[in-house]
Amino acid sequence: MLLPGVDVDLERLIVSPELLVIEAAARGKPPRCPDCATPGRHIHSTYWRTLAERPVTGRRLAIRLRVRRYFCDRTRCGRLTFVEQVGGLSECHRRSSPGLKR
Numbered sequence: 001m002l003l004p005g006v007d008v009d010l011e012r013l014i015v016s017p018e019l020l021v022i023e024a025a026a027r028g029k030p031p032r033c034p035d036c037a038t039p040g041r042h043i044h045s046t047y048w049r050t051l052a053e054r055p056v057t058g059r060r061l062a063i064r065l066r067v068r069r070y071f072c073d074r075t076r077c078g079r080l081t082f083v084e085q086v087g088g089l090s091e092c093h094r095r096s097s098p099g100l101k102r
């Protein structure tokens, strides 16, 4: 309900008078390497990204999103790792979500 159409698991919701924090983990299919299109199979690591969002009911909304970094298994590919993106929520090198930018 909070993140319609976004493929994530909601892990925690923190509500304070000024701030709403949603912590979620990406759970979509492994992405393909952006350079050679080999599907990711082996997870290198995970990390948290913070995305600012639109205010909701007078509170600032922040989304903390745990994403996975994969190895590229193709030996001839120059890219060692790549990070998954969550459709509708994260895009490469963006700190705010598409909703906030609009």
Ligand SMILES: [Zn+2]
Binding pocket: 033, 034, 035, 036, 037, 038, 072, 073, 074, 077, 078, 079
């Ligand atoms: Zn690759």
